[in-house]
Amino acid sequence: MEKPGIGIPFLEGKYSPTLDMWPLEAKEFNRTHTFYDNLKEGKFTTTKCKQCNYIAFPPRVICPECYSDELEWIELPKRGKVITMVEKWGGVAICFEPPLIDAWIDMGESSPVKRLLSRVINCEGGQLKEGDEVQLVVFDVPGHPIEKRKERIIAERVFFAFEPVK
Amino acid sequence: MSKVNACIIAGDMCKWGMREASYIDLAQEAAKACLDDIPGVKPKDIDGLLFASTFVGRRSCQANTAPVVAERLGLRPTSICARVDVLCAGGSTGILLAKGLVESGMSEMVMVSGCEKLYTPEMWQVQYDEIASIDHDWDGPNGMGPPPLWFSMIAKEHMKHYGTKREDLAAVSVANYGYGLTNPKGHFQKVITIEDVIEAKDIAPPLGLFDCCPLSDGAAAVLIASEERAKDLTDRPLVYLRGGAQVSLHSISANWPGEHLGDWPHLKLAGQKAYASAKISPDEVDVAQVHDCFSISEIIELEELGFCKKGEGGSFVASGQNKVGGSIPSNTDGGLLSSGHPFGATGIRQGIEILRQLQGRAKNQVEGAATGLTHNLSGGNVEHTIVVYGREPNK
Numbered sequence: 001m002e003k004p005g006i007g008i009p010f011l012e013g014k015y016s017p018t019l020d021m022w023p024l025e026a027k028e029f030n031r032t033h034t035f036y037d038n039l040k041e042g043k044f045t046t047t048k049c050k051q052c053n054y055i056a057f058p059p060r061v062i063c064p065e066c067y068s069d070e071l072e073w074i075e076l077p078k079r080g081k082v083i084t085m086v087e088k089w090g091g092v093a094i095c096f097e098p099p100l101i102d103a104w105i106d107m108g109e110s111s112p113v114k115r116l117l118s119r120v121i122n123c124e125g126g127q128l129k130e131g132d133e134v135q136l137v138v139f140d141v142p143g144h145p146i147e148k149r150k151e152r153i154i155a156e157r158v159f160f161a162f163e164p165v166k
Numbered sequence: 167m168s169k170v171n172a173c174i175i176a177g178d179m180c181k182w183g184m185r186e187a188s189y190i191d192l193a194q195e196a197a198k199a200c201l202d203d204i205p206g207v208k209p210k211d212i213d214g215l216l217f218a219s220t221f222v223g224r225r226s227c228q229a230n231t232a233p234v235v236a237e238r239l240g241l242r243p244t245s246i247c248a249r250v251d252v253l254c255a256g257g258s259t260g261i262l263l264a265k266g267l268v269e270s271g272m273s274e275m276v277m278v279s280g281c282e283k284l285y286t287p288e289m290w291q292v293q294y295d296e297i298a299s300i301d302h303d304w305d306g307p308n309g310m311g312p313p314p315l316w317f318s319m320i321a322k323e324h325m326k327h328y329g330t331k332r333e334d335l336a337a338v339s340v341a342n343y344g345y346g347l348t349n350p351k352g353h354f355q356k357v358i359t360i361e362d363v364i365e366a367k368d369i370a371p372p373l374g375l376f377d378c379c380p381l382s383d384g385a386a387a388v389l390i391a392s393e394e395r396a397k398d399l400t401d402r403p404l405v406y407l408r409g410g411a412q413v414s415l416h417s418i419s420a421n422w423p424g425e426h427l428g429d430w431p432h433l434k435l436a437g438q439k440a441y442a443s444a445k446i447s448p449d450e451v452d453v454a455q456v457h458d459c460f461s462i463s464e465i466i467e468l469e470e471l472g473f474c475k476k477g478e479g480g481s482f483v484a485s486g487q488n489k490v491g492g493s494i495p496s497n498t499d500g501g502l503l504s505s506g507h508p509f510g511a512t513g514i515r516q517g518i519e520i521l522r523q524l525q526g527r528a529k530n531q532v533e534g535a536a537t538g539l540t541h542n543l544s545g546g547n548v549e550h551t552i553v554v555y556g557r558e559p560n561k
Binding site: 018019021022023057058083084085086087088089090091092093094095096100102104113115116117118119141159161 | 224290293294296297298302303304305306307308309310311312314315316318319322323326367368369370371418419420421422426427
């Protein structure tokens with residue numbers, strides 16, 4: 001008799017969104033996929049209401065102020081200053097390499113998104129400090145399969161973080 | 167028709183920690199402990215179940231959990247049988263919902279059970295799963311989820327704006343671990359000093375090991391019944407559910423509602439709403455169980471709940487005002503720091519301690535305690551939940 005394997009052998013190579021740390025960004029699963037499409041072009045964007053001009057972040061499919069669904073995409077600033085930050089070396093979740101560096105970033109008075117929490121990458125441990133300037137950086141993350149009838153395609157993905165301005 | 171008042175009439179917890187047990191085992195242990203607290207009540211007397219658990223669907227693969235729990239506990243709910251998912255505030259939310267069900271006349275006696283089995287066969291999942299506990303698509307990929315990062319920045323901001331000291335944070339841990347020594351069912355029973363806290367392993371500076379509550383397996387249960395039923399079932403002093411509030415102003419960290427991270431206006435608002443609903447002021451609260459997921463949390467909570475001036479929480483705890491004999495005895499059973507934190511069960515543990523305090527049978531008794539309060543924050547500090555208990559009903 002064949003020996004049973006460890007874990008769940010029949011799921012080897014299978015994808016489950018419940019264990020995915022990244023968003024489902026593809027248009028097949030996300031009506032705000034434009035955010036990620038724009039991100040691929042280096043643009044940091046969100047939705048603005050055409051009725052009441054309210055700018056919401058994160059982007060959405062209705063205006064949270066007036067419930068209009070007539071929205072347009074606008075660009076957001078991509079530079080900010082570190083208000084405070086933290087470095088974690090131990091006990092970092094399996095999805096990140098230590099040091100995991102996070103910053104609370106002041107995006108400026110004129111920005112519709114005043115402050116943002118973000119991971120800071122392309123940065124050695126012990127370097128980042130309060131007041132440092134940081135900028136948006138876009139990077140590739142693993143794609144995921146989508147089944148369409150008998151076809152299986154791979155949806156490519158990106159995400160964003162910030163990095164020190166050199 | 168006269169108003170129906172809801173009372174908390176019994177409660178207890180199972181042993182919390184890293185348990186060699188399934189979630190459904192823990193729920194059974196807590197239900198037995200709860201009914202042992204009120205001899206005479208049988209499972210068939212209970213007509214409603216609210217089961218607070220966030221991770222049971224993810225770490226134990228059980229959706230639609232409430233009927234499974236009801237069956238294993240021998241309950242036959244006829245008024246309500248539902249699961250409540252508000253992460254760290256699930257238990258308190260269940261208690262608030264049970265209050266409404268009893269006062270409306272829909273339920274006669276509701277068991278509110280809270281339970282988490284957080285430790286998984288492979289340990290990577292314990293931290294990794296936390297990406298589901300915050301705004302997943304936006305904060306998760308940025309390292310949020312495991313909360314020490316966020317609360318480290320909160321602590322730094324509070325220190326910067328108000329001069330809070332490292333020793334002030336440590337004072338919270340020492341006080342709560344001290345009370346935890348009298349709670350054998352809590353996760354830890356350990357004597358620690360200010361030096362131990364400051365010299366402990368860093369988790370996310372300035373927070374060290376003893377500034378952070380552990381993740382725990384565990385369950386707790388309480389019974390909520392009408393005042394009339396309560397009088398029939400127990401000779402102990404009645405403890406009424408006087409009021410409460412639950413406030414959520416944002417989800418993603420970018421929409422943080424405060425001026426800075428040490429400013430928690432959503433908690434201030436929850437406090438004001440809860441005090442108004444219970445028709446009391448903060449100075450009428452005799453004992454409080456506040457959500458000390460981190461040492462800094464308790465300091466800010468005592469401020470925003472109006473127990474001390476904004477910005478003075480550090481010196482307030484350093485001078486022992488949060489201890490029995492001080493102006494607002496807090497976390498008198500060890501809090502989250504020492505008792506541990508099985509998310510959905512935490513608010514229920516807090517309610518049990520207030521029940522005991524108001525009935526005069528707590529281990530660290532506040533003499534003459536007549537009004538008590540519990541508070542939870544949940545997720546990435548995106549929701550605040552308060553329950554007010556009293557020896558007198560709401561007028």
